[in-house]
Amino acid sequence: MIICFVYLAFFNKARISVFNLTLLVSQVFYILFRLVSVQNIYAYLTPSAIMQSSFLNRLISTPSILFYYIFTFIYPQNLSINNHWETNGISFSTFFFPLIVLIALFMIFVFELWTLFKGKSNFLKSFIFFSFWFFLGLFFHSQIFFTADMTVADRWFYFTFVGLLGMLGVIISQFEKSKVFNLLKSNKIAITIILLILLPAYSLRTIVRSFDWKDKETLYSHDLNVSKDNYSLENMYGAILLQKGDLENAAAHIKRSIQLNSNYGPPYTNLGYYYEKRQEYENSKLYYRKSIEISSNDDDTKPFGALARIELFHDENPIRAKELAEDGIDRYPKDTYLPTILAMSEYALGNKEKAVKIVSEVYERDQSDYVRKIKTGIENNVPIK
Numbered sequence: 039m040i041i042c043f044v045y046l047a048f049f050n051k052a053r054i055s056v057f058n059l060t061l062l063v064s065q066v067f068y069i070l071f072r073l074v075s076v077q078n079i080y081a082y083l084t085p086s087a088i089m090q091s092s093f094l095n096r097l098i099s100t101p102s103i104l105f106y107y108i109f110t111f112i113y114p115q116n117l118s119i120n121n122h123w124e125t126n127g128i129s130f131s132t133f134f135f136p137l138i139v140l141i142a143l144f145m146i147f148v149f150e151l152w153t154l155f156k157g158k159s160n161f162l163k164s165f166i167f168f169s170f171w172f173f174l175g176l177f178f179h180s181q182i183f184f185t186a187d188m189t190v191a192d193r194w195f196y197f198t199f200v201g202l203l204g205m206l207g208v209i210i211s212q213f214e215k216s217k218v219f220n221l222l223k224s225n226k227i228a229i230t231i232i233l234l235i236l237l238p239a240y241s242l243r244t245i246v247r248s249f250d251w252k253d254k255e256t257l258y259s260h261d262l263n264v265s266k267d268n269y270s271l272e273n274m275y276g277a278i279l280l281q282k283g284d285l286e287n288a289a290a291h292i293k294r295s296i297q298l299n300s301n302y303g304p305p306y307t308n309l310g311y312y313y314e315k316r317q318e319y320e321n322s323k324l325y326y327r328k329s330i331e332i333s334s335n336d337d338d339t340k341p342f343g344a345l346a347r348i349e350l351f352h353d354e355n356p357i358r359a360k361e362l363a364e365d366g367i368d369r370y371p372k373d374t375y376l377p378t379i380l381a382m383s384e385y386a387l388g389n390k391e392k393a394v395k396i397v398s399e400v401y402e403r404d405q406s407d408y409v410r411k412i413k414t415g416i417e418n419n420v421p422i423k
Contacts, residue, residue: 041171048167087122087269087299089185096181098133099125099189103181105136107195108143111202114243117250118265119257120188122299150209161208168204175201188270254278269298273305285312303333307341314344319352339373342366346379356386374404378412385416 039061046054088096102125110117125132147169154162175198178184186194250260258275265271272295279288289312295305310325326348329341342362350359363380370376377400385393397413415422 040174044170045167048163086187088124088181088189090301091124095124098128100180100182101136101140102132103190104140104176106190110192116264117192117247118261120270121190121265122268122270123189161211165205165208168201171201172198172205267298269295269302272298273308277308280308280311285315288312301332303329303338306332307338310341310344319348323348339366339370339376343375343379350379350383356383359383374400378409381416382412382422385422390416
């Protein structure tokens with residue numbers, strides 16, 4: 039929306055009023071759809087290390103963050119779906135070197151801007167527009183004022199990438215009037231050879247990266263070798279191994295995730311599930327409770343449901359299971375698993391009519407085989423396990 043408005047302000051001011059009206063109408067419909075139909079006001083982000091970092095530490099990390107995007111654009115070798123790191127202290131490699139490179143690039147930008155302005159170029163507006171696009175993208179992903187659920191992500195550069203290409207397009211268009219163009223023109227063979235090397239190389243890198251997306255296990259395993267000490271990837275890879283039944287290797291990665299970031303809730307849930315699979319229920323409940331404690335500002339309903347499930351089916355304590363389910367529903371009113379546990383708890387306590395009412399309301403929102411099975415079982419007085 040910001041880019042559209044700036045574009046119109048630069049190149050077509052007469053249509054700004056139409057754009058504003060269109061924007062207003064679309065936002066009204068969006069708000070009605072989200073709040074009335076979907077009934078979702080906002081989404082939670084799992085707190086990341088960079089989100090929990092101080093403003094000063096984020097500021098110190100900014101040169102490395104911005105340098106990462108520029109370097110990856112030129113040399114996309116070590117790609118990962120997410121990266122969690124921050125610069126601890128000031129050093130040459132993580133602060134001064136990236137800062138020097140960024141300052142040099144900014145000086146080139148200022149020189150080009152001054153050249154266009156001095157020459158009264160027709161491309162000046164285009165260059166300013168694409169520059170605004172580029173710097174806006176960097177600003178939102180610099181982590182200075184707006185923190186995200188990871189430090190850097192390659193996909194976040196897509197927006198900024200368009201602005202960068204526009205700036206490069208303007209710069210290249212000026213070559214025809216410069217000595218650089220004549221130099222390139224006289225070395226067509228060398229330029230052609232360079233392009234014939236670069237284009238297939240970048241294409242091959244894209245193809246190779248696509249093989250990493252074969253499945254989640256392949257992707258996470260590869261990216262863990264690229265993004266070292268990544269607590270999020272350690273946890274996700276451990277969760278995949280849990281699903282495969284490779285419990286011990288899964289536990290090793292999940293525990294490593296906790297070691298790297300003890301304030302991150304999801305690995306505690308997965309470790310609780312690991313102990314549940316091993317039938318070590320006291321340990322399991324311990325880690326589920328820890329996950330609930332840490333994830334107080336998170337959107338993770340799993341530990342509530344898992345803890346209530348153990349209380350109901352293993353400890354045979356439907357009263358405690360009911361209490362946990364009700365607490366979870368208060369925090370996550372849109373979840374469907376927790377009210378299903380609540381219905382089964384009421385059923386176990388002999389409150390069939392109440393249980394049927396609860397599970398029927400759940401079935402209106404979630405017509406999965408699991409909910410239908412629970413609903414049918416309660417209605418037909420079938421023991422539920």
